[in-house]
Amino acid sequence: MLEEIMSKNIYAGAVLNGRVALVTGGSNGIGAAIAKRLSADGATVALTDIAPPDDAAKVVRAIESAGGKARAIQADVRDADAVTNAVKETVASFGRLDILVNAAGVFVAKPLEEFSVDDFQWLVDVHVKSIFVAIKEAVKHLGEGGRIINIGSINSDYVPYSGGVLYALTKAAVVGLTKALSRDLGPRGITINNVKPGPTNTDMNPADDPAAPSILDRTAVKRFASPEEIAEFVAFIAGPKSGFITGANLSIDGGYTA
Structure with missing residues (x-):
């Protein structure tokens, strides 16, 4: 549905017209859906990712084909200078910054004994x-x-599986x-708000993963979210009608924690 809306450019020039957004981790999954959705509401979008340039370029092309304006900035968010420069490049390119979405994320789960200090530093650096x-x-x-919108995780509240200590720790931070x-x-x-998705169908957490049935059993709606559903929620928080919402940690989890 979102792709159909964007192809018709229904939202272009709407509630985010004239505003500039930066989305980290914007070349795939939830981050890419957010970048497209903010553009559909009229925002000019810069997106960063460590992923190969082709991934980010596809998102930029999708935005531009729908009549929007976007730029990809390759940056490793573990590198503080790269993150700082991405913000500066966004402002240099588009003249301002109005919305920051921190969507870059990684996932690892394994027994406590197998985690290394490097694993700890990796997740802390990214999240x-x-x-x-x-x-x-x-x-x-x-x-x-x-x-400012952070993309956290429902696992900051609820961790019904083993091996998720570092993921939960950093998302709780x-x-x-x-x-x-x-x-x-x-x-x-x-x-500033923190959006906490529950199970969402992305490359990092595919709905056809062997572990998916056990995850579905814990949701009230018995399905995974699509990245576009998370993006719709983020778009509202980014918009002009959300000005009294701040400091909130907002779950969008299909009843995962109900």
Whole structure:
């Protein structure tokens, strides 16, 4: 449905017209769906990813073919300088920044004894450090009505499987970061929220994975979300009608934690 809407360009020039968004991890999965959805609402979009340039280029082409404007910036979010430069390049390219979506993410699950310190640092760098660095640079440019949206995980609340200690730990850190920064940013007219998806059909968590049936059993709706459904929720939080929502950790999980 979202692809059909975008092909007709129904939303172009609508509620996010004139605004510029940066989406980290925007070349696939939830991040790509968010980049497309924000563009469909009228935003100019920069997207970053460590993935091969072809992946990001496909997202840019999809946005441009629907009448939008986008740019891909290749950056490893583990590298603080790369994250900082991505924000600067976005502003240099489009003249401003209004929306930051921190969507870059990785997943690993294994027994505690098999985790290394390098594993710990990897997840912290991707899920925590990159968000902090991106926000620190972005707030230099965000003004009244600015939006920061972190893509966390329902596993920050509920971990019904073994081996997820580092994933849950780092996603829980985003919960605290979001709450605390709402106090710093609120007086400046900038909102910050954490969207926590439940099971979502992406390359990182495919709905046809052998473990999928056990995951489905824990949802109320007995299915995975599509990335586009998560993107719809993010688009509302990014929009002008969400100005009284900040410091919130918002679940979109099909009843996974009900």
